[in-house]
Amino acid sequence: MKTKLIFATNNQHKLEEVRDILGNKYQIVSLLEIDCREDIPETASTLEGNALLKARFIKENYGFDCLADDTGLEVKALDNAPGVYSARYAGESKDPAANRQKLLRELEGKDDRSAQFRTVIALIINGKEQLFEGIVAGEIIREERGTTGFGYDSIFVPKGYTETFAELGAEIKNAISHRAEAVNQLKHFLDEEK
Numbered sequence: 001m002k003t004k005l006i007f008a009t010n011n012q013h014k015l016e017e018v019r020d021i022l023g024n025k026y027q028i029v030s031l032l033e034i035d036c037r038e039d040i041p042e043t044a045s046t047l048e049g050n051a052l053l054k055a056r057f058i059k060e061n062y063g064f065d066c067l068a069d070d071t072g073l074e075v076k077a078l079d080n081a082p083g084v085y086s087a088r089y090a091g092e093s094k095d096p097a098a099n100r101q102k103l104l105r106e107l108e109g110k111d112d113r114s115a116q117f118r119t120v121i122a123l124i125i126n127g128k129e130q131l132f133e134g135i136v137a138g139e140i141i142r143e144e145r146g147t148t149g150f151g152y153d154s155i156f157v158p159k160g161y162t163e164t165f166a167e168l169g170a171e172i173k174n175a176i177s178h179r180a181e182a183v184n185q186l187k188h189f190l191d192e193e194k
């Protein structure tokens, strides 16, 4: 039987990426599918803290084994901002286009455009909590390029490539991304746990 895990998100892009990377041994269920429509608090000051908050919220209120991810874009010339505040960088409306525009403005005139995406996944399974981390280094380009993906994908070029995540497409992104690295660790852990 497939291991069933609630993924504490309704972000369709994240769901597809995680399902794609984990493969069909695992049934990854979204919040909507368990009829959870609450805005789960993300009030911690670290990615680890927020991932744990989200996973514990689901375990405590719905009782399911689950996972949650929190991701930040850490830009060197901005002292690692927006980091844990990446979703609301340009304001509480969490508008991805406004976030990208603000980041491009903040980087105007700066030579060092290096950055990294960092994802932390919190897993709660069989009464235990585990954390997994994935990082991909790259740089922020000067204008948006590409149409796939989401969030900051159209302004981030991963190291070793010349195209943005939004130009590279799902297959390459899911082979090399921050989320892929964290999910592969998660997969390894789950395979051992069984």
Ligand code: IMP
Pocket: 011, 069, 070, 071, 072, 073, 086, 087, 088, 096, 099, 149, 150, 151, 152, 153, 177, 179
């Ligand atoms: P959160 O993990 O959903 O809180 O995401 C934080 C912010 O980073 C949001 O603005 C997302 O759109 C963005 N984000 C998360 N993961 C990715 C990604 O894989 N690529 C580009 N942007 C992302």
